[in-house]
Amino acid sequence: MNSEELKNQEYKYGFTTDIENIKAPKGLTEETIKFISKIKKEPKWMLDWRLKAFNRLKVLEEPNWQKPKYPKIDYQNLYYYSAPKSMKDKPKNLDEVDPKLIETYNKLGIPLNEQKRLSGVAVDAVFDSVSVATTFKGELDKKGIIFCPISEAIQKHPDLVKKYLGSVIPISDHYFATLNSAVFTDGSFVYIPPNTRCPMELSTYFRINASETGQFERTLIIADKGSYVSYLEGCTAPMRDENQLHAANVELVALDDAEIKYSTVQNWYPGDKDGVGGIYNFVTKRGACRGRNSKISWTQVETGSAITWKYPSCILQGDNSVGEFYSIAITNNHQKADTGTKMIHLGKNTKSKIISKGISAGQADNTYRGLVDIGAKAKNSRNYTQCDSLLMGNKCGAHTVPYIRNKNSSSTIEHEATTSKINEDQLFYCNQRGLNQEEAVSLIVNGFCKEVLQQLPMEFAVEAQKLVSISLEGSVG
Amino acid sequence: MEQLFNIDFKRINSSNDKEAADRKKNFELFLKGGFPNKKNENWKFSDLNNIISKNFKNITNNDDYKLDEKIETIHDFEHNKVILVNGSLKSCDLHFEEKEKVKIETLKSLEGFHHQSNNNLDYLNKALSIGGFNLEVQQNYKCKKPIIIYNYFTANLNNKIINNSNKIRVSQNSELTLIEYNIGEKSKFFKNTFEKINIDKGGVLKNIILQKTKCNGYFYKNISGIQDYNSSYQNFILSSGLKFNKIEIDMILEKEKSSCYILSGLNLSKEEHQEIKTQINHLAPNCKSYQKIKNVLESDSKGVYQGKIFVKDIAQKTDAYQLSKALILNDQAEFNAKPELEIYADDVKCSHGSSSGSIDEEAIHYLMTRGIELRAAKKLLIKGFLNEIFDNIPEEKIRTFLEKSIAVQIDEIR
Numbered sequence: 001m002n003s004e005e006l007k008n009q010e011y012k013y014g015f016t017t018d019i020e021n022i023k024a025p026k027g028l029t030e031e032t033i034k035f036i037s038k039i040k041k042e043p044k045w046m047l048d049w050r051l052k053a054f055n056r057l058k059v060l061e062e063p064n065w066q067k068p069k070y071p072k073i074d075y076q077n078l079y080y081y082s083a084p085k086s087m088k089d090k091p092k093n094l095d096e097v098d099p100k101l102i103e104t105y106n107k108l109g110i111p112l113n114e115q116k117r118l119s120g121v122a123v124d125a126v127f128d129s130v131s132v133a134t135t136f137k138g139e140l141d142k143k144g145i146i147f148c149p150i151s152e153a154i155q156k157h158p159d160l161v162k163k164y165l166g167s168v169i170p171i172s173d174h175y176f177a178t179l180n181s182a183v184f185t186d187g188s189f190v191y192i193p194p195n196t197r198c199p200m201e202l203s204t205y206f207r208i209n210a211s212e213t214g215q216f217e218r219t220l221i222i223a224d225k226g227s228y229v230s231y232l233e234g235c236t237a238p239m240r241d242e243n244q245l246h247a248a249n250v251e252l253v254a255l256d257d258a259e260i261k262y263s264t265v266q267n268w269y270p271g272d273k274d275g276v277g278g279i280y281n282f283v284t285k286r287g288a289c290r291g292r293n294s295k296i297s298w299t300q301v302e303t304g305s306a307i308t309w310k311y312p313s314c315i316l317q318g319d320n321s322v323g324e325f326y327s328i329a330i331t332n333n334h335q336k337a338d339t340g341t342k343m344i345h346l347g348k349n350t351k352s353k354i355i356s357k358g359i360s361a362g363q364a365d366n367t368y369r370g371l372v373d374i375g376a377k378a379k380n381s382r383n384y385t386q387c388d389s390l391l392m393g394n395k396c397g398a399h400t401v402p403y404i405r406n407k408n409s410s411s412t413i414e415h416e417a418t419t420s421k422i423n424e425d426q427l428f429y430c431n432q433r434g435l436n437q438e439e440a441v442s443l444i445v446n447g448f449c450k451e452v453l454q455q456l457p458m459e460f461a462v463e464a465q466k467l468v469s470i471s472l473e474g475s476v477g
Numbered sequence: 478m479e480q481l482f483n484i485d486f487k488r489i490n491s492s493n494d495k496e497a498a499d500r501k502k503n504f505e506l507f508l509k510g511g512f513p514n515k516k517n518e519n520w521k522f523s524d525l526n527n528i529i530s531k532n533f534k535n536i537t538n539n540d541d542y543k544l545d546e547k548i549e550t551i552h553d554f555e556h557n558k559v560i561l562v563n564g565s566l567k568s569c570d571l572h573f574e575e576k577e578k579v580k581i582e583t584l585k586s587l588e589g590f591h592h593q594s595n596n597n598l599d600y601l602n603k604a605l606s607i608g609g610f611n612l613e614v615q616q617n618y619k620c621k622k623p624i625i626i627y628n629y630f631t632a633n634l635n636n637k638i639i640n641n642s643n644k645i646r647v648s649q650n651s652e653l654t655l656i657e658y659n660i661g662e663k664s665k666f667f668k669n670t671f672e673k674i675n676i677d678k679g680g681v682l683k684n685i686i687l688q689k690t691k692c693n694g695y696f697y698k699n700i701s702g703i704q705d706y707n708s709s710y711q712n713f714i715l716s717s718g719l720k721f722n723k724i725e726i727d728m729i730l731e732k733e734k735s736s737c738y739i740l741s742g743l744n745l746s747k748e749e750h751q752e753i754k755t756q757i758n759h760l761a762p763n764c765k766s767y768q769k770i771k772n773v774l775e776s777d778s779k780g781v782y783q784g785k786i787f788v789k790d791i792a793q794k795t796d797a798y799q800l801s802k803a804l805i806l807n808d809q810a811e812f813n814a815k816p817e818l819e820i821y822a823d824d825v826k827c828s829h830g831s832s833s834g835s836i837d838e839e840a841i842h843y844l845m846t847r848g849i850e851l852r853a854a855k856k857l858l859i860k861g862f863l864n865e866i867f868d869n870i871p872e873e874k875i876r877t878f879l880e881k882s883i884a885v886q887i888d889e890i891r
Contacts, residue, residue, distance in 0.1 A: 400816075402816060409808050
C-alpha cells in the first residue's frame with residue numbers, strides 16, 4: 001500500500017468538492033452579519049437578534065480554563081458564510097440541486113435520493129453554510145412534523161422560532177455560543193406536534209468544504225407534549241493543514257411527557273499524525289426538560305476533530321424529568337478532547353445518568369469534565385455517574401474533572417471513575433484465539449464502549465463501531 | 478480591602494531590615510488581590526472574601542502570647558507536650574524521648590517556603606508570619622510516644638489575624654506521630670498557617686488534627702510536603718467545630734514506594750463550613766495514595782472536598798484512590814465535591830468515587846424494628862459512618878480517645 005492509500009484509509013472523508021462558492025467578506029463585522037441575514041432573506045427581528053448578540057460579543061472574553069490550549073483564533077481572518085453558488089436560488093427539488101453536491105453526499109454515504117434509501121431516515125444535509133436538501137419532507141408533513149433548515153423555519157414558522165430560539169442558550173451565554181448567535185448560518189429545525197411519535201429517525205449531516213471558513217450551525221428541536229423524536233447528527237470535513245473552527249449551538253426543548261433522543265457521531269477531520277490541521281469543534285449543546293416527565297438523552301461518539309470541547313447538558317426543570325448522557329471520546333495522535341456534561345436538577349424527583357468512556361492513544365489528551373448540581377428544591381433527585389478512561393501508551397493523558405454539588409438531604413449522587421490500561425489477560429486471551437494485536441485491541445475497546453454504543457440507533461451503531469476501530473488504528477504496538 | 482485592615486508591622490519581629498521590607502512588599506501584594514473569592518478555581522466552593530468581610534472588621538495583628546488560663550491536658554495516653562499560644566511556641570516537654578533525637582524550636586526563617594503562585598494567602602502569611610515551630614526527628618529514631626501540640630488560643634483575639642509557619646522534618650528511617658490539638662472557643666479570629674513537611678527515606682509521619690471544642694475561629698492551613706523513597710505520610714483530619722476551616726494539602730511523592738494517606742471524618746453543624754483540598758503528585762513509580770473523606774452535614778453547614786491526583790508519565794504502577802462521602806441531614810446543608818484525576822501514565826490503577834445523600838432509610842427501619850428508637854438509630858449509623866476512618870489508626874489508646882471525642886460530637890446531633 002502506498003502512502004497515499006494509507007492516508008485515505010486513515011480519514012476517508014478527507015476529499016474536497018471543487019465547487020464555486022459565494023462567500024461573505026472576510027471578518028467579523030456588522031456588515032458580515034447583515035450580509036448573512038440578507039442572503040438568508042431574514043425578517044428584521046432576526047437581524048436585530050443577531051446584532052444584539054454581536055454587541056454582547058464585544059464585551060465577552062474567550063474562555064481559557066479548558067485543558068486543551070490552542071493558538072489564538074483570528075476572528076477577522078475567517079469567512080463566516082460560504083455557500084455553493086448553485087444554492088443561491090434555492091432549488092425546489094432534488095433534481096435542481098447541483099449534481100456535484102449530490103455526488104459529494106453519495107461519496108459520504110448519505111444518498112439524498114429518497115427512493116434509494118432503504119431505511120427510514122429523513123436527512124437534512126448542510127454543506128458549509130447552507131442546507132442542501134431535506135428528504136422525506138412530504139411524509140413528515142402529513143403528521144404535522146416540521147423538519148426543515150432553520151433559515152426556512154425563520155421565514156415560515158416565525159412564532160415557534162421566536163418563542164424557543166435562545167431560550168435554552170441565551171445570546172448572553174459564553175463566548176462561542178454568543179458568536180454563533182451572531183453569525184449562525186444554517187442548521188436544522190424540528191418541531192414535533194403534541195402526542196406524535198416521529199415515525200422515522202431525523203438526521204442532519206454536516207459537511208465543511210470551503211477553506212478558511214468557520215461553520216456555525218444552529219439546531220433547534222422542540223418536542224411538544226407527549227411526543228417523541230430521535231435525532232442523529234453526523235459530520236465530516238476535508239483534510240487541510242489549517243485549523244478550522246466549528247462553533248455550533250444546539251438547543252432542545254422537551255415539554256410535558258416528551259422525549260428527545262439526540263445522537264452524534266462526530267468525525268471531523270482530526271489533523272494528521274503530527275497534529276497539523278484539523279477542526280476545532282467548540283460546540284454548545286443544551287437541552288431543557290421543561291415539562292413534567294420529560295426526557296432528554298444525549299449520546300455521542302467523538303472520534304474526530306483536533307480539539308473537541310463540548311458539554312451537552314440537561315436542565316431538568318420539570319418534575320420527574322430525566323436526563324441522560326452517554327459518551328465515547330476517542331483521541332489518537334495529537335487530538336485533544338475536553339468533553340462531558342452538565343446535569344442541573346431543578347425539579348422534584350429528577351433523575352440523571354452519565355456514562356462516559358474516554359480512550360486516549362498516541363500523544364492525545366482526553367478530559368472528562370462534568371457538573372452534577374442538585375438544587376435545594378430538587379427533592380428526591382438522583383444522579384449516577386460513571387466515567388472510565390483507557391490509556392494506551394505513556395505519552396497520552398486521561399483526566400477526570402467532575403464537579404458535584406448536592407444541596408438537599410433527600411437526593412443522592414453517586415460518582416465513580418476509573419483509569420486503567422487494556423488488561424493484559426484479556427489481550428492474551430484474544431491473541432491465543434488467533435486474533436492479532438490490533439484486532440484484539442479493537443474488540444476489547446468495543447466491549448469497553450458497549451454501554452454507550454448500545455444507546456445509538458441501529459443505523460448509527462454499525463458505523464460508530466467501525467469508527468472506533470479505525471480511530472485507534474496504528475496506536476497499538 | 479485596605480479598610481478591612483489595621484495592621485501594625487511594629488508588632489512583628491523581623492530579624493533584619495530586608496525581612497521587614499519584604500514583609501511590607503508582600504503585604505502590598507496581598508492587598509492587591511485581597512482574600513480569594515469564588516472566581517478563583519481553588520476557592521470556587523468557599524468564597525473566603527465573602528466570609529471574611531461578612532464576619533470581620535478592622536482586622537489587626539496580635540502581639541499577645543500570654544497564657545491566660547491553665548491548659549487542660551489529655552490524660553488518656555502518655556505523650557510529649559508542646560504548647561503553642563496564639564500560634565507561637567511557648568514551651569515543650571519531650572521527656573519520653575532520648576535527648577537530642579527530637580528537636581523543636583521556634584521557626585526563625587521562612588527559607589524553604591516556596592512561593593505559591595495563585596495563592597494570595599501565601600503573600601499574607603509571608604507578610605505577617607510570626608514564625609511557629611521547627612520540628613526535627615533525627616535519623617533512625619522512632620519516637621516512643623506521640624507528640625501533642627496544644628494549639629491554644631486566648632480569649633482576647635476578636636478580629637485578630639494570626640499568621641504562622643511550621644516546619645517538620647522526619648529524617649531517614651525515623652517515625653513520628655504528631656497530634657495537633659486546637660483549644661480556644663471564645664474569640665473570633667482568622668488563622669493562616671503554612672506548614673512545610675519533609676519525610677526522608679523510610680520515614681513515617683502520622684499527623685492527626687483535632688479540635689477540642691467548638692470554636693469561633695476561621696482557619697486556613699496550607700500543608701506542602703515532599704516524600705522520599707519508601708516514606709509514609711498519614712494525615713487524619715478530625716477538626717470539626719470550627720466556623721470555617723480549609724486545609725490544603727499538596728504532597729509530592731518524589732521517590733519510589735512512598736505512600737500518602739489522607740483520611741477525614743468531619744461532623745459539621747450550624748454555620749460551619751469546612752473544605753479539604755488535596756493534590757497528590759505521583760512523580761515516581763510504585764507509589765500509593767489513598768484518600769477517604771467523610772462528612773456529616775447538619776443544619777446549614779457546608780462541606781467541600783476538592784481532591785486531585787496527578788500521575789506523571791514515568792510514575793507507572795501507581796495506585797491512587799479517592800473516596801468522598803457525605804451524609805446530608807438537613808435540606809439547608811450542602812456538599813460539594815470535585816475529585817479530579819490527571820493521569821499521564823498508562824499502567825496505573827486510579828479511581829475515585831463520590832457519593833452524597835441522606836441516611837439510608839432501610840437501615841433505620843432495620844434498627845427500629847429491633848427496638849432502637851429513631852434518634853438512637855440515626856446516631857448509631859452516623860457513628861458507624863465516621864468510625865471507619867479510625868480503622869487505620871493502629872494505636873488503640875489514641876483510637877479510643879478519638880472515638881470518644883467524636884461520640885461527644887455525635888451526641889449533640891438532634
